[in-house]
Amino acid sequence: MLKKFLCLLVILVVLIKRHQATDYDQYDYEWLTAKPLPNVAVTTSTSAPDDDDVIVDQLDNRKAVNSEISGGFSNEKSFRCPHAKPMLHTGESVAQLSPEDIQIVGAMGDSLASGRGLWPFTDVEFRGAAFPIGGDANMDGLVTLPNILSQFVPNLEGISHGMGSKTALPDYQFNVAEIGAETEDLPQQALELVHRMQRYVGRSLKNKWALITIVTGSEEFCEKCEPPSRTSIRRALGVLRRGLPRALIVLLGPVHVASTYRQNINLMRPRCKCLEKMTGSNYRKLFDVWKRYFVELETEFNTDNGTFGVLSIPSLAIHSRNPQSLLVPGKPLLNRKGHSYAAKWLWNRLIAGPNYNISLIALSEDTYYCPSLGCPYIRTVQNFKMCTIMTEDEWQKQNALLKEQKTGKQTRQEVIRTNLVGVISAILGLSIISVAIFGTYFYCHGMKATKGRFDYGQTVAELENELQQQQQEEK
Numbered sequence: 001m002l003k004k005f006l007c008l009l010v011i012l013v014v015l016i017k018r019h020q021a022t023d024y025d026q027y028d029y030e031w032l033t034a035k036p037l038p039n040v041a042v043t044t045s046t047s048a049p050d051d052d053d054v055i056v057d058q059l060d061n062r063k064a065v066n067s068e069i070s071g072g073f074s075n076e077k078s079f080r081c082p083h084a085k086p087m088l089h090t091g092e093s094v095a096q097l098s099p100e101d102i103q104i105v106g107a108m109g110d111s112l113a114s115g116r117g118l119w120p121f122t123d124v125e126f127r128g129a130a131f132p133i134g135g136d137a138n139m140d141g142l143v144t145l146p147n148i149l150s151q152f153v154p155n156l157e158g159i160s161h162g163m164g165s166k167t168a169l170p171d172y173q174f175n176v177a178e179i180g181a182e183t184e185d186l187p188q189q190a191l192e193l194v195h196r197m198q199r200y201v202g203r204s205l206k207n208k209w210a211l212i213t214i215v216t217g218s219e220e221f222c223e224k225c226e227p228p229s230r231t232s233i234r235r236a237l238g239v240l241r242r243g244l245p246r247a248l249i250v251l252l253g254p255v256h257v258a259s260t261y262r263q264n265i266n267l268m269r270p271r272c273k274c275l276e277k278m279t280g281s282n283y284r285k286l287f288d289v290w291k292r293y294f295v296e297l298e299t300e301f302n303t304d305n306g307t308f309g310v311l312s313i314p315s316l317a318i319h320s321r322n323p324q325s326l327l328v329p330g331k332p333l334l335n336r337k338g339h340s341y342a343a344k345w346l347w348n349r350l351i352a353g354p355n356y357n358i359s360l361i362a363l364s365e366d367t368y369y370c371p372s373l374g375c376p377y378i379r380t381v382q383n384f385k386m387c388t389i390m391t392e393d394e395w396q397k398q399n400a401l402l403k404e405q406k407t408g409k410q411t412r413q414e415v416i417r418t419n420l421v422g423v424i425s426a427i428l429g430l431s432i433i434s435v436a437i438f439g440t441y442f443y444c445h446g447m448k449a450t451k452g453r454f455d456y457g458q459t460v461a462e463l464e465n466e467l468q469q470q471q472q473e474e475k
Contacts (some may be wrong), residue, residue: 002446020170037428050280052264054256054287056317064353064384072367072397077141079151081370088376089395091209094248094302094309095382096390098372099152099351103208104201106158106174107133108189108236109215112255112342113177114260119163125179127160130338131343132213132252135159143340145213148347148368150288157201158177158210166194170432172200182220183228186236194243203252210247215316222272222332237301246307248380251297252346253290255334256317257326260362263319270397271332289416290314302381309380318345319363344368353379 057156073079084090084098107113107130113128115124127248128136134144139151146159152185166176174196176189194210197205214236217228235252240249247312257267266283269275275283291314298312320326326338334342341363351369371377375387390398 005431052271052280053266053283054264054315056263056319057257057341059291059315060313060354062354062357062384064375064387066356066378066387067353067372068374069352069369070373071370073151073368073370076151081151082373083152084371084376086392089390089392092395093305093307094380095305095377095380095388096303097209097248097309097378097380098376099149099378101151101209101213102153102156103195104157104174104205105133106193106197106210107160107177107215108186108193108212109177109252109398110181110217110219110371111177111179111333112177112218113161113175113213113215114166114337115160116179117328117331118336118339120335123179124163125165126163127166127169127173128162129339130175130177131339131346132250133158133160133177134339136161139188143343144348145211145275145343148343149211153319157162159206171196177215180219181216182224182394183216183230184232186214186232186361190236190243194239206245208246210244211250212244212247213250213252213278215252217252217460218268218332221254221286221290222268222275224285225272225278226287227286228293230293233293233297235302237297241301241308244308247308247309249301249308250346250350251294251310251312252316253294253312253314254287254316255332256315256344257323257334257338258317258319258321260319260321263317266331267323267327268428268471272328288313291391292330293307298381304382311380313346316342316345318342321362321364321468350378351386362475390461 046279062133066426071081083100086102088098090096090098111117111125113130113132115126115128115134117377118124118126118129126134128134128140129144131144133146133362134142135146135150135156136142137147139147141287146156150156154254158172160169160173160175162169166178174193176192178189181189201208216233220228221224237249237251240247251394258265259267269283271277278286294312294314300309303309318326318338322340326334326341328335344366345363347364349370352369356369375383376389377383378388
């Protein structure tokens with residue numbers, strides 16, 4: 001009996017372990033045996049030494065046309081990037097989205113977006129200095145994505161300022177990231193972000209472009225060593241697509257910090273207990289699943305000429321000659337210098353596209369890129385293969401030509417559609433005026449009448465008297 005009991009116990013433990021190893025979301029992927037997607041560079045243990053974590057040069061093997069960078073700047077004083085507007089027509093779709101079109105910024109995710117660790121020796125959330133959303137100081141004093149964008153567009157909405165949790169700071173700061181948040185928390189964050197933006201931006205939200213950065217995976221990847229919840233990320237992206245008419249979502253994966261001389265080794269691993277125990281091949285397989293999910297979701301949520309797009313960047317891979325200087329001592333977090341490096345890397349990646357290769361030059365010596373003259377837009381999936389430039393004059397002429405080609409009936413229908421509220425208001429107004437005029441007329445007429453509504457015509461008695469008179473006359 002004891003042997004049978006022990007055998008059953010062993011079988012039960014094996015089944016529980018197997019369930020835990022595969023039950024990550026409804027798709028039940030076996031991440032340790034996952035196969036790579038076509039056209040996606042995936043590093044496996046057969047193509048890399050076991051002490052390598054990932055091959056940084058193969059994080060994204062896509063190429064973008066017209067991505068030659070002809071200029072850059074290193075600070076606010078040296079900013080000389082040519083502006084696309086008003087000469088070029090931009091912002092019609094994600095394929096033609098210029099940095100000058102961005103009017104709103106927002107952030108979701110974990111501690112990297114909340115700014116944890118940026119104030120020395122504390123866990124205070126310094127949101128005003130977080131690289132995807134912070135807006136304290138200016139570019140010369142603090143490098144963040146909004147402070148770079150402000151060189152193109154002043155008065156950005158949604159920027160974070162100061163320190164504190166998301167509930168402690170005003171809701172008009174569109175940063176809903178939280179310490180320790182995982183991919184499962186993203187749908188709720190998306191709902192809160194959309195609510196804030198609809199409340200504070202109002203009806204003009206439909207005409208304004210928003211850049212939303214989702215920084216996720218660094219803590220979840222580090223603490224659990226598990227694939228992300230693809231279902232939750234999909235739900236979050238669905239919420240954003242329904243609530244934000246014009247938005248580019250940057251889905252940014254786990255941070256990879258490395259030495260300039262050994263960029264394939266992630267220095268975050270020794271700071272994560274479960275990752276530290278993994279072999280290089282298992283680490284790469286786990287990272288491949290994160291990468292696969294990100295690419296699949298990017299494909300699902302992008303359309304050719306839409307005003308909502310998703311740009312997946314599987315890993316934030318930054319390096320330095322002294323990489324330890326980018327990290328908070330003893331924690332898997334970036335310090336202020338690390339956030340500055342992250343802001344520069346992300347900006348250059350958005351402007352140059354997948355062609356931006358961090359191994360070509362030391363990140364500290366690289367400049368902040370100006371948009372390419374051949375494609376002066378943020379590089380998105382929609383303009384990787386083909387980038388079309390249209391001047392404002394050409395767009396105006398094209399619109400005028402389309403209007404001329406329409407028939408009179410089509411023009412009337414378009415006028416009615418565009419002025420539907422006015423037409424309905426006019427009809428209701430005329431109806432009310434008509435009712436008032438005719439009602440007043442009949443009311444006044446009724447007041448002057450000497451007979452009631454049932455007094456007109458002959459009564460039964462009058463008809464009988466008239467009939468008797470006729471009979472007498474006949475006699």
